Amino acid sequence: MTAAFAARVDAALADPVLKIAVERTAGTAEAKRTLAVDAFPDFEAARTRAAAIKDHVVANLGAYLERFEANATAAGATVHWASTAQEACDIVLALCRQAKAKSVARSKSMLGEEIGLPHALAEAGIERIETDLAEHIIQLAGERPSHIIWPAMHKTREQVSALFKASHHAPHEEETIAAMAESARRHLRDAMLGADVGISGANFLVADTGAVCTVTNEGNAELSLVPPRMHIVTAGIEKIVPSMPHAVHLLRMLSRSATGAPLSQYTTFYTGPRRPGDRDGPAEMHIVLVDNGRTRMRREGLAEMLRCIRCGACMNHCVVFRQIGGHAYGGTYPGPMGAVLTPAIDGLAASRDLPNACTLNGKCQEVCPVRIPLPTLLRGWREKSWREGLEPASVRSGLALWAWFARRPRLYRAATATALKSARLMGGGWLSRLPLAGGWTRHRDMPAPAPKSFMDQYRQGRRR
Structure with missing residues (x-):
């Protein structure tokens, strides 16, 4: 960021x-x-x-x-x-x-x-x-x-x-x-x-x-x-x-x-x-x-964004916009539609933060009156940012470390279990401080993780 x-x-x-x-x-x-x-x-x-x-x-x-x-x-x-x-x-x-x-x-x-x-x-x-x-x-x-x-x-x-x-x-x-x-x-x-x-x-x-x-x-x-x-x-x-x-x-x-x-x-x-x-x-x-x-947007794979009729529904339903408002986006257009349009207008190098600020929960696409696939377009900007080497070294190193663990399932599960146990030792239902999560806990508490990982819960559900 x-x-x-x-x-x-x-x-x-x-x-x-x-x-x-x-x-x-x-x-x-x-x-x-x-x-x-x-x-x-x-x-x-x-x-x-x-x-x-x-x-x-x-x-x-x-x-x-x-x-x-x-x-x-x-x-x-x-x-x-x-x-x-x-x-x-x-x-x-x-x-x-x-x-x-x-x-x-x-x-x-x-x-x-x-x-x-x-x-x-x-x-x-x-x-x-x-x-x-x-x-x-x-x-x-x-x-x-x-x-x-x-x-x-x-x-x-x-x-x-x-x-x-x-x-x-x-x-x-x-x-x-x-x-x-x-x-x-x-x-x-x-x-x-x-x-x-x-x-x-x-x-x-x-x-x-x-x-x-x-x-x-x-x-x-x-x-x-x-x-x-x-x-x-x-x-x-x-x-x-x-x-x-x-x-x-x-x-x-x-x-x-x-x-x-x-x-x-x-x-x-x-x-x-x-x-x-x-x-x-x-x-x-x-x-x-x-x-x-x-015309460049139409030529370069963003034609669906040209459907936009500027209704603002994607902003009103966006969990990120509802937390930070419009000025934090820094461009003319805020919210999900702005996170797609601003890189097209101002250049990706100057605005790569915007596609990465999205949670990709899909609510914007769900309410768009002209069915713009906003999450797909935002992922496209993320992929282009990665291909062009615009992501900082810290992000690339962090993802490389995660990928190393992800390719080793047993080690990944062990690390996840250790992280869950450590997080539970720090508090009950909400965590006011957590290592490597200062961007979240600086302004609000973070929900404590579930007792079991997603994969453990998934396997348990399949056995029922």
Whole structure:
């Protein structure tokens, strides 16, 4: 484990407030998803169809992207192509300068975070107004998102209250969620409506109409994208779907998996800029289609990851994420999906810790609405890290020692029995300290091992 990752994990495990904040949101999301899925007839068949839709698109990506570009252009939008994060930011900044923009209103977009758009806007001297409530919170705090659906899930309502009182021009007086939301509304509304440019991501891009779909629960996308004279969309090329029926099917999967709701409160399809006779809408609409490693992922055995619809269910059910939160992962995308995506985006050498932080219990794959085999993909990164010699000498030596014992069954059983007896001498049901297990016992007690090894219990069970 690298020092940077270990330090982030230690800081997260030592923060009791973080654990409370993560459990409040992730625990609620897990419970609501269970209820939503139970009420969805043939949910498993719907997952299979969703995966098939995404696989079909990825296999025919070029054709659908060309169809989308043609239809979006026919509707009056201008489509731009960006191979890298830098190219995408350069295109957005050029458009903002073209519009002589002093401020932009931004609707939450993880693709924007991935390409570093907030930093690019700041360096260009353009004021950025985050219109999503959670993004507004982390912008005030000077932090990065810790979750792709709830970017500020690491903050308790008490922390948010203190932040608003220190930052808002007319902060709340009552300590209620409604009063805090009203404080944010007063602070943001005029800035949103007065922005020169609106910037959004896209949940889906509809090939046969050229439409862009955004999904929010606050209506902030509509308020920040319709009034400005220019609307800029940044979207990964994998967001394409063939038609509206396909988009609707995936929307049903997205909402239930993300928030446990049958449908998000605001689902909007934008097709081109304002036309003659329209009462509102931007005068210009630009769509920046971003690759940033996606075609390489398809080529190098990670095509199944391109199914991802960014619902966050894998995080909400991940035992590791629930302990350390999102910031400990260090990249744009946390949790199981982040542990697959970050090595693809940032390189395996810089992020090999993430695949190794997974327990491979399979819960993420079990809840994924598009059946991404996340444990398999994570094992693939582990194998590549081993083949390329990225694992430290201590790990390679430790595994070599284990393999030496494993090839000698009698010696292995004797060593296991000795270890079990030694561990039982150290305490009862829980161990507060254990040699070579300091990473565990530094922050929590470790369950004492069973009286018999797994193989002993297995043999005993077979004799019954």
